[in-house]
Amino acid sequence: MATSIMFIRISLTLTLLFVLPVLAAQPLYQPLGQAASDLSDEPEWNLTISPDGEALPPGSGNAAQGKQLFEQHCVACHGFGAIGGSAMPLVGELGSLSGEYPEKTVNSFWPYATTLFDYIRRSMPPSAPYSLNSNEIYALCAYILSQDGIIEADVELNAVTLPQVTMPNRNGFSATYPQ
Amino acid sequence: MKKAPLESRRQFLQYTALSGAFAGFSLPVLSAESGLDYRDILPESMTKAGDSFSNYGQPSPYESKIIRWISANPDMPGNGVSWSPLHDLQGSITPNGLHFERHHNGVPDIDPARHNLLIDGLVEKPLSFSVEALKRYPMQSRLCFVECGGHSNRSWHSRQIETAAGYAHGLVSNAEWTGIPLKYLLQEAGIQSKAKWVIAEAADGASLNVSIPLKKLLDDAILALYQNGERLRPENGYPLRLVLPGWEGITNIKWLRQLRLTDEPAMTRDETAQYTDLMPDGTARQFSFEMEAKSLITSPSHGMKLPDNPGIYQLTGLAWSGRGKITRVEVSSDGGASWVDAELQQPVLSKAFTRFSLPWQWQGQYAMLQSRATDETGYVQPSREQLLANHGSHGFFHFNAIISWEVSEDGYLYHVYPD
Numbered sequence: 001m002a003t004s005i006m007f008i009r010i011s012l013t014l015t016l017l018f019v020l021p022v023l024a025a026q027p028l029y030q031p032l033g034q035a036a037s038d039l040s041d042e043p044e045w046n047l048t049i050s051p052d053g054e055a056l057p058p059g060s061g062n063a064a065q066g067k068q069l070f071e072q073h074c075v076a077c078h079g080f081g082a083i084g085g086s087a088m089p090l091v092g093e094l095g096s097l098s099g100e101y102p103e104k105t106v107n108s109f110w111p112y113a114t115t116l117f118d119y120i121r122r123s124m125p126p127s128a129p130y131s132l133n134s135n136e137i138y139a140l141c142a143y144i145l146s147q148d149g150i151i152e153a154d155v156e157l158n159a160v161t162l163p164q165v166t167m168p169n170r171n172g173f174s175a176t177y178p179q
Numbered sequence: 180m181k182k183a184p185l186e187s188r189r190q191f192l193q194y195t196a197l198s199g200a201f202a203g204f205s206l207p208v209l210s211a212e213s214g215l216d217y218r219d220i221l222p223e224s225m226t227k228a229g230d231s232f233s234n235y236g237q238p239s240p241y242e243s244k245i246i247r248w249i250s251a252n253p254d255m256p257g258n259g260v261s262w263s264p265l266h267d268l269q270g271s272i273t274p275n276g277l278h279f280e281r282h283h284n285g286v287p288d289i290d291p292a293r294h295n296l297l298i299d300g301l302v303e304k305p306l307s308f309s310v311e312a313l314k315r316y317p318m319q320s321r322l323c324f325v326e327c328g329g330h331s332n333r334s335w336h337s338r339q340i341e342t343a344a345g346y347a348h349g350l351v352s353n354a355e356w357t358g359i360p361l362k363y364l365l366q367e368a369g370i371q372s373k374a375k376w377v378i379a380e381a382a383d384g385a386s387l388n389v390s391i392p393l394k395k396l397l398d399d400a401i402l403a404l405y406q407n408g409e410r411l412r413p414e415n416g417y418p419l420r421l422v423l424p425g426w427e428g429i430t431n432i433k434w435l436r437q438l439r440l441t442d443e444p445a446m447t448r449d450e451t452a453q454y455t456d457l458m459p460d461g462t463a464r465q466f467s468f469e470m471e472a473k474s475l476i477t478s479p480s481h482g483m484k485l486p487d488n489p490g491i492y493q494l495t496g497l498a499w500s501g502r503g504k505i506t507r508v509e510v511s512s513d514g515g516a517s518w519v520d521a522e523l524q525q526p527v528l529s530k531a532f533t534r535f536s537l538p539w540q541w542q543g544q545y546a547m548l549q550s551r552a553t554d555e556t557g558y559v560q561p562s563r564e565q566l567l568a569n570h571g572s573h574g575f576f577h578f579n580a581i582i583s584w585e586v587s588e589d590g591y592l593y594h595v596y597p598d
Contacts, residue, residue, distance in 0.1 A: 027317040031367045033298070033306030040299040045437060048378050048388050050445045077254050086254040098461025102573050104452065109463075112446045119448040122386035126255045126284050129384055173455065177392060177466040 049118035053163030056117065060158035061139025063146040069136050070143050073125050082144055091147040094168055107148040111173055113165035116141045138162065184513040184546045191510070191519045191537055238276075247277055248346040257285025257384065260327070263352045265345035265477050265497065271322075271524065271532040273352035275407050280414050281327050281350065283449075284384035287434055291418040294382065296364075296402070300439035303369025310418045313404065316359040321401055321424060322531045324499045326351035326470045328427035328454045331578040334563070339594045344480035347594060348582060351473075351499070353532035356422040358403035361396040365438075374440040378447075379421060382436040390444035391423070391430055395468070399424050402435070425501030425530035426468040427576075429454045459571035470501035472560050473579040474508055474535070474552035485590035488543040494521075495536040500554035504528065507553040508535040514547035514583065514597045515562065521550070529555075546586040547597060563596055 039045050046055045070082065077087035084090070093103035103109075106116060120137050123129055132140070138157040145151045151165055218226045238245065245267045251259025263279040273279075280286075291310040299305035327350035333340040340347045374393055381387040401422045404410060411417040416433030423430050429449055444450065444466070455463040476496035479485060485492060498505045504527050509518035524534040535550065552560045561569075563580040570577075585595040 027363070029317050029363070030315065032312035032315060033308050033364070033367050034312075036297055036299065036305040036307035039297055039307060040305045045297055045299065047380065047386060048439065048445045048447065050441070050443065086252055097457065097463075098459070102457060102461070104457070106452070110448075110452050112451065115446055115448050115451055118388075118445075119452075122388070123284065123384075123448075126258065126384065129284070129386065172462050173451070173465040174462055175466045176464045177468055178394075 047118075047122055049114045049121075051112045051114050051163065053114050053159060056114070056159035056162060057134045058159065059134030059138055060156045061135050061137070061142055062156050063139070063142040063151075063153050065135075066139035066141070066143025066146075069132075069140055073132070074140070077125075082147060090144050094148055097169065097172065106144055107150060107168065109169050109172070111167055111170050113141065113145060113150075113162055113167055116144065117162060184516075185542075185544050187510070187512045187517040187519050190512045190540050190542075190546070245277070247280065248342075248349075255284070257282055260329075260350055262346045262349035264343070265349045265351075265475065266343045266480050266483075267345070268477070269495070269534075271353055271497070271534050272407060273354055273532075275354070275409065275412050275415070278352040278354060278406070278412070278415055279325075279327065279350045281329075281428060282383070282385075282414070283387055286414045287383040288413070289382060289418060289434060294418055294436070296419055296435060297437045298364060298368045298440075299437070300378070300441055301371040301374035302365075302440055303371065306364075306368045308364065310404075313359060313402070313419070316363060318357050318404075319360055319401065320355050320357040320405075321399070321422065322353065322355045322528050323422065323424040324351055324353045324470075324530065324532055325422070325428050325431050326473075326499070326501075328429055328467075328470075328576040330428075331582075332575050334578045334580065334582070335567075335572050335575060337572070339596050341481065341594055343482045344475060344477055344582075344584075344594075347481070348475050350428070353497075353499070354407050356401055356403040357405035357408070358401040358419075358422065361400040361402055361421075361438075364402065365393075365396060365440075370440065373442050376441045376444050378437075378439040378441055378445045379430075379432040379435060380437040380439075381432050381434040383434045387429075387432060387449065388445065388447045389430055389432065389450050390441075390447065390466075391421075392466075392468075393440065395423055395426065396438075423468075425470060425503075427454065427470055427501075430468060454576055456570065456574045456576050458574070467577060468501075470499075471577065471579045472498070472500035472502070472505070472552045472554040472558050474498035474505075474550040474560060475582050476510070476548055476550050476584060479548070479586070479592050480584050481592055481594040483592045485541055485586065485592075488541065488590060490541055492539045492541060493536055494539040494548065495534065496521075496550050498533045498535055498550070498552035499531065500552065500556075500558070501530055502558065503530065503555040505533040505552055506555050508533070509551045509553075510535075510537050510539075511549045511551070512539065512546045512586075515549055515551075515581070518551065541586065541590075543588055543590075545588055547595070548584040548586060548592075549581050549597075551581055 079085035082090040093108040142157045247261035249261045261280040330350040403422045420433040508521045521535040521537040566580040
């Protein structure tokens with residue numbers, strides 16, 4: 001008698017342990033995420049710059065400053081005047097995209113100027129990402145954009161003016177998702 | 180000038196016709212000799228103790244030439260690719276050490292004890308997960324391919340690349356990825372109704388960032404910690420990576436550090452300047468995430484020589500589709516004039532490599548070998564001519580046309596474009 005009662009108990013216990021999670025239609029696990037509201041305001045978690053420019057940092061720079069910086073940090077790969085070297089050309093070729101030899105430069109192809117700030121800060125120069133300060137990055141953006149007259153040579157780029165820049169190929173993209 | 184190959188149907192063999200050909204051998208009876216020293220007649224490996232155990236096994240030294248082929252910018256050695264040697268592999272799993280690589284600024288060294296994943300943005304409560312904590316979540320395994328959006332990009336050029344199959348078409352690999360369905364972690368953080376996109380960011384020297392539709396992360400996306408049963412290799416995202424089955428490689432962010440939920444895409448460099456498909460009218464297709472059906476004959480292929488004339492060769496290759504299962508692979512030996520169905524290795528899995536094979540009888544004639552995949556949506560892999568007619572020749576990304584190997588009358592194989 002005692003033995004059979006025990007078996008019943010065991011089978012009931014097993015039922016509770018293994019069937020309940022299935023009935024809940026959700027795997028059983030312990031939530032282990034740590035509250036992180038404080039992190040979300042920190043600069044190291046706000047690296048992405050969207051077209052609205054909301055996360056752009058303070059600072060400013062112009063094309064003349066940018067030219068000096070470019071010749072110091074960038075020409076080895078991108079060539080004098082940013083026309084390309086072992087790395088891609090950054091300027092020129094506007095209007096080439098529908099031609100026989102399309103060239104996808106920053107100025108001919110990129111739809112948003114904010115992307116330039118975002119990408120230079122996180123990736124350039126590749127040997128030392130994040131080594132350029134915000135003033136220097138604004139200045140490099142100004143130098144590249146002014147090469148093709150997208151901005152005037154004397155424009156100071158900053159968190160307000162950079163998102164206002166209209167790139168020549170702004171409407172050159174069509175989203176295939178969602179279909 | 181143009182040589183006429185034999186029709187495909189006459190070269191692919193019926194399986195049953197072969198069965199009797201090799202019967203009828205019998206072994207001579209050996210009489211036992213006294214004083215026979217077996218060490219004289221057995222392979223050396225049978226006459227001595229072998230090497231000791233190893234803590235982590237390595238391929239045979241006789242296979243040391245089976246390697247990834249690296250192509251990188253000398254001025255920026257961490258920006259480039261390594262191709263998987265698909266022409267030397269069999270089955271459907273790519274070994275971890277041979278899985279293709281695409282890095283934008285090298286392979287980072289990340290200590291998992293100091294690495295966290297932050298989920299924030301349009302969530303109810305931003306959460307940070309340690310790698311140790313993530314290992315306690317329920318996990319799922321998924322066999323699927325990862326394919327670089329720029330895979331086969333040299334095939335857009337007017338002149339074909341003359342290198343081994345994998346070194347031209349090996350920016351695709353297939354593995355069993357194990358990790359946490361992303362929806363569990365997103366639900367724990369609580370998704371706000373405005374959230375439509377997720378900006379994923381990597382902890383590498385490029386801080387690579389891309390925008391991914393939230394819908395995909397709630398569907399079949401995995402936060403992978405394991406690759407073919409072992410922890411991710413550094414070059415494949417250790418300690419955490421996204422695996423988005425069927426979607427182009429760039430969205431499968433390695434070394435993942437942050438998922439920020441937003442209402443709009445961020446328009447990052449790698450979803451605008453790169454990984455967009457330039458069309459003949461000068462506009463570009465953006466967010467073309469799904470990889471279309473594609474196939475590749477891995478053997479025989481460019482650079483190989485058929486040793487016997489006449490001879491029977493086991494023609495084999497891989498097919499895959501980002502939209503589901505492969506339902507059919509056809510093979511041609513006459514440049515696409517006629518086709519024969521290949522046998523598909525079972526099980527055929529959705530968004531994963533499917534191995535196909537077919538015995539081929541070569542009798543010294545000129546031939547052009549091709550394979551053509553069809554997936555469960557009915558999509559048929561296009562010819563190169565069709566692809567270029569629809570996309571022009573400057574798309575760079577998403578090249579999925581039929582790939583052709585020419586067989587010369589002396590048995591050499593070459594990568595060609597059919598004319």
